[in-house]
Amino acid sequence: MSDTILDVKNLRVEFNTRGGIVPVLDNLSFSLDRGERIGFVGESGCGKSMTALALMGLLPSIGRVASGQILFKGQDIVNASTKRMQDIRGNEISMIFQEPMTSLNPVFTIGSQIAEVLHRHRNMDKSEALKTAVDLLDAVKIPDARNRIASYPHQMSGGQRQRVMIAIALACEPEILIADEPTTALDVTVQAEIFDLLRDIGVQTNTAMILITHDMGAVRQMAQRMLVMYAGRKVEEGTVDQIIKSPRHPYTKGLISCVPHIRKGADRLPNTLPEIDGIVPDITSFGKDQCLFAPRCERLTQQCLDRKPDHQMIGKAEQQSVSCWHPYGRQT
């Protein structure tokens, strides 16, 4: 259909912890087309953010890519030089972070921080970069942009700061924008605005987006495809509509049933809101050859504890795939 811009193949990222080497990302594969928006869903500590950092080449010092490939425009960037990665970051692949309150440098004006990226990657001189910065602030809908470029981060609200972060990320018209829980720190009304903005910009500029979140509602609003992660592994992948309509993995099903109203037609609130019992396993058990969700799963059998389930296609037209020994709705 459309051309693939990012192709991650069997990516394995290991952390060298005190308890030994553990895979925080285990055999992760996915691809992203130009202009496509994909959502990464899962609880905290499931490897969503690590995926983003691995793509940016910004893994913490205890982590490394052990095997697998990250093909960006057909080129493997796992072993790319530092200089090449610095040229990619902020230019071809950009990222926005969870904490807009602390993601801007407090001692510089926001104008100069936007201009800095343009200067770095586009070789613009100062006045030209500032002029572009005003346009960018306009584009992310910050009122009175001309005067606001002289503001310091502490003079802006969280939502405005996140808009500035988006402006910085989009300054060089990247091909991929990674948004790592961009609205977690913001209040609900602002969340919706930021998501609208991101989606509109994605559509307008045909920027591919990776949205990392644990908010199913946001994924449904934002993304075309989604990928559910659990304990460093991909457990389910498919189009958003398909997965929300019929989740195959018990974990996905649990996540969806935690959110009232997410399915069309479900207009009555249930009396009790279901939750998934238990917590994500400790990082030291990540590499085990079993289904890591098994201890929390209602469909648990001996098979789940004996071997790790393979990732398999399900349904017609390869719209959905799942890693589970006993997925729901096998008949369809």
Next chain:
Amino acid sequence: MATSKKSLQTLAQDRESLALVTARHPALEVFSMFIANRAALVAMVVLMAIILAAIIGPMVYKTDPFEMVWAPFTPPGTEGFILGTDYLGRDLLAGLLHGGRVSITIGLVAALMSVFIGISFGAFAGYYRGYVEEVLMRITEFFQVLPTLLFSMVIVALFGASLQMITIAIGLVSWTAVARITRGEFLRIRELEYVTASRSAGATDLKLIFQVILPNALPPIIVQAALMVGSAILFEAGLAFLGLSDPNVVSWGQIIGSNRLYILDASYTVTVPGLAIFITVLAISLIGDGLNDALNPKLRSR
């Protein structure tokens, strides 16, 4: 209707002026915090007066501080000598004015030097961690455990008691504090989100060190630097008191050192330059304190 329109217009104007007020440069904010501190403000005025006297004084008061102009031990206020003469009959006021130039210059240059060395060591150690940090911090510790006075005496004794050598000796023994402070700040700031954000926007290591982290690490370094000017002046006085001073220039410490034998008979010969050192260093310390309060965001009222 007309009035409501008018008020809307003024409202808009108010908003604009409000925006202008809020968009103040942080340096301005620090400055207004600083001048709100009485002690620091007075100290600033005193220090300015001392520096001005040291700059302009020798031009106006043309007596050579090395020339024997009158009988030795002329008490202050007699024979037209405001501060009297020393054991060789040299004018103390001339010595004080000329010596101020030298003492303050040594203090400033030595402090600048230690800030420069300290930041270089601390920044790279704190940013790169690992082996770089090990090596740089071991070197820092080596300098830290050397007895400072002895080490600087050795340098001056080996390479000669020239103004430059004394300044270098003082700078070499006092940079370790800056290095440790800088490293500490870098260790803290390098983990902050805006550093990761800058990195994800393609910033290089050098850019991160000098343009992202260093500006945020500066406040405690500035305070330390201010205090270091004071301690460098004291250090120079100590060296000069021990006879390790450039014989071709007057400094406050040197006046004290050369008159120390007559401390009981003509106490004013050491009291006058001693007071000059005391007031200058006290003023610098108070300024350092004021800077600390002004630059510390926790103490800053919003």
